[in-house]
Amino acid sequence: MMAGTLQYILNDSITEGNEGSGRSAAAPRDIELLDAYSRAVTSVVDLVGPTVVSIRVRVPAVNKGAGRLPREWRRPYGAPEDGSGELQEGAGSGVIIAPDGYILTNDHVVADAREILVTLVDDRMFNAELVGRDPATDLALIHVSGEVLPAATLGDSTALRAGQLVIALGNPLGFSNTVSAGVVSALGRSMRSPSGRLIEQVIQSDVALNPGNSGGPLVDSRGLVVGINSAIIKPAQGISLAIPVNTAKFVIGEILGHGKVRRPHLGIEARVRPISRRSQRVLGHPSSTVIEVLRLQKDGPARRSGLISGDLIHAVNGEPVSSMDDLHRYLGTRTPGTTFTLGVVRGARQLQIPIVSAEQR
Secondary structure, eight states: OHHHHHHHHHHHHHOSSBTTTTBOOOOHHHHHHHHHHHHHHHHHHHHHGGGEEEEEEEEETTSHHHHHSOGGGOEEESSOTTSOSSEEEEEEEEEEOSTTSEEEEEHHHHTTOSEEEEEOTTOOEEEOEEEEEETTTTEEEEEOOSOOOOOOEEOOGGGOOTTOEEEEEEOGGGOOSEEEEEEEEEEEEEEEOTTSOEEEEEEEEOOOOOTTOTTOEEEETTSEEEEEEEEEOTTSSSOEEEEEHHHHHHHHHHHHHHSSOOOEEOOEEEEEEEOOHHHHHHHTOSSSEEEEEEEEOTTOHHHHHTOOTTOEEEEETTEEOOSHHHHHHHHTTSOTTOEEEEEEEETTEEEEEEEEOEEOO
8 A cells, every 4th residue: 555655646746637646746836936945055055065064072081071972972982981991082063164274163062172173075184273162152163274275154143034044064973964954943042051151042943953963054045154053952843053153253253362252250159049029129120039149259359349148139230130141141241340230138238339340260
């Protein structure tokens, strides 16, 4: 029965006006649309494909960085599976962003790598050096020397719209030069980086990704890189996440200009603390939680400003904050050395405490 059904489908697909089947071949307009879609994808592959690289790394098997490698694509390099040897090997993808050899990838691909090997689509191989990492956004920049390389063009992720065609290129599960296409499912998502920090404005798509796609580009129909593929949601079907290219532009600029991403910090350890409805009304606070200071870094900005353990932070420069994510979000838009005013509750008193942020180290 299966064979008959298959034969029916095959015959029906090539028979035009077949009276016995009661069906007709695809309308010319449908064929034209399909061809237009195919041309859009293939033209992007022709343009961007040469800029996509395979990255292989060797990391200490007993190092915490090795534990961050997805188990599906990590394997020992001259070491038993239990990690008792010296090194283990992992793989990912990257995209060349400058002809002089700068390559953008995920931080979790190259974190703690002792060796980084880059392979181009034409099978040329290079040893790469790490230029800089930003665990907070799961992005990293590596560099290969001695060649003029094809480079991709970075686009504008703020111009994306839900439903827009996007194409992912990379090396999933060791299958090099793999292409998958889909649409932008949603914008403005957030996810946790491996370091635990919240990444904002993440792009959600239904593009098929697998371990090894990490670090590869997400590209629009014009061949512009709009995101860096970073994560999948395993229990789900067709939910893939990419870090927006505008975030990557900021990280690239900071790494090339300063060797790292500079972020302000206050020097506190804190937790979310619930407050009563009465306290909400008194403070004019929109949330039922505030930030409780647990510990202060020695000689840190918070200690120097007079903040003490047990203080409850509910606002920064008059803007309500109810979690460490809110605080990180606010600080992330400022530079180190900026002065803030913290709205604090200490016992029965409300205080306004000025604090000068320091560079996070």
